[in-house]
Amino acid sequence: MHNPLHIGIDARMYGPRVGGGGPGRYVEQLVLHLQKIDDRNRYTLFCKRENFGDIPLPNKRWTKVVTDVHWYTLAEQTVMPRAIDKQKLDLVHFPHFNVPLRVRTPFVVTIHDLIMLEQPWSARATTRSRIVFELKRLGFAKTLRHAVQNARHIITVSNHAKNQIIHRLNTSQNDISVVYNGFDIAVPKSANTKQTSNRGSSILSRIQTPYIFNVSNSYPHKNIETLLHTFSFLLADHPNTTLVLAGPSNEFQDRLKEEAREIAIPDDRILFTGFLRDDELTALYKNAALYVIPSKVEGFGIPPLEALKNGTPVAASRASCIPEILGDAAIYFNPDDIESMLEAMERLLTDRSLKTALLSKSHAVLARYRWDDAASQTLRIYERSVS
Structure with a gap:
């Protein structure tokens, strides 16, 4: 059995409070269920000041670090790498494609879809001008390709998305795992x-x-x-x-x-x-x-x-x-x-x-979609990615 790992998770999008949408719900549920199933590894969560109080810490193996940097910003490219590398992690998980280009810590990334690549410009497709939209899409494409090319492993949430990533980004299927999002079928x-x-x-x-x-x-x-x-x-x-x-x-x-x-x-x-x-x-x-x-x-x-x-x-x-x-x-x-x-x-x-x-x-x-299963599969990916 491996020595306990020190794993980081980018939790800036955690929960509904900060407007992280689907990736925010994803990282919220992933964290909560990892806390239930993993009794060995240490975790450091990078979060915003706004959602700091929303994230529970069940024991001393879990810590939080305020990294009050919004996604898709210049600060994400400059502040986040320093904050992450400072923690001396074995691995960090980015729950969305926006991996800072200069991060040195080995990482796993979850790519939910390629919507930005698929969406052509039109007046109805964006509130931005065509020039701004195309620049944004170029930035998205560069960040996405960096994430795919440099990740220890890629997680995606459907076979449809996996096939798109393989064909559009020239990625080996061995580098990608499908981990379905969980779904709690019990009434809250x-x-x-x-x-x-x-x-x-x-x-x-x-x-x-x-x-x-x-x-x-x-x-x-x-x-x-x-x-x-x-x-x-x-x-x-x-x-x-x-x-x-x-x-x-x-x-x-x-x-x-x-x-x-x-x-x-x-x-x-x-x-x-x-x-x-x-x-x-x-x-x-x-x-x-x-x-x-x-x-x-x-x-x-x-x-x-x-x-x-x-x-x-x-x-x-x-x-x-x-x-x-x-x-x-x-x-x-x-x-x-x-x-x-x-x-x-x-x-x-x-x-x-x-x-x-x-x-x-x-x-x-x-019944096919259980967060416990998703967390277990993700944990195995963490461990394989470090070994």
Whole structure:
């Protein structure tokens, strides 16, 4: 058995407080489950001042270091390498592609997707000018290639992403492991508290039922604009249906609000909720008539799994990794075809036997994604990468 390792984890994106999105949830759950299963190695977590108090330390083998540097900045390239190398680690894990170019410590990197490489410039694809967008993409490509070429090992979250990395970045399949994100199929304890019940009831009181639900950051690859147009047609036969879109407010969401007005979706038939707590999201998942994920590109896709866990059927895009993750527990549509999306949504609204059949398959799908398994596989990768 090897000597205990000193492992660093870049936890600046940890949790929802700092806006780290999917990678933030990933590193949060990875840390919490490594704390449960690893009783040998030492860990140092690099975090921001803002999320420092959110990260528990279960014993003396776990420490935290404030590295108050935002991602994708010049300081990330200058301050982070010094902070990491100072700790004299055996290995550091970057949970996103943004590995500082000058870091000397051996590292493992998780690459969730290649969305930035796949997204061509257009006025709707970005809030930036074409020149700024292309410069940003060049920086992304350089950082990504550095991460891939210099990592001791690469982790990714789907076979779809693995194949993309191999073919687009000329990487050996032996250097990449697929470790599916975990998914806790138990209902959170907080969902039973009075506070949760009150918050859930409050958000539900703002919504007319039945409603169709989606959670996303509104970025163009999420394809919410096509969902809006599809919903406008659906209202012809289902005029009492509401579309509920959860996610943080941003410039892309402002564009969607304007688009909804332009295509004359009534104000009382669409709700942009803004950021919601987990317990509020649980209430919305549980009471939705259906969940729809129209994305053209995804890294993994936790929200439709949340819907299945809460007994809500899913209509999903037949694109990217989505069919790989959801398997036979969803009904699929072409994300570029409004008629295809409309048909899938209408079938779930009207066909009770279809809903029952899909949900009967959901438990087996959800059981494939366990954070304990993800943490165990990741720990083995750490140990192999140092030996």
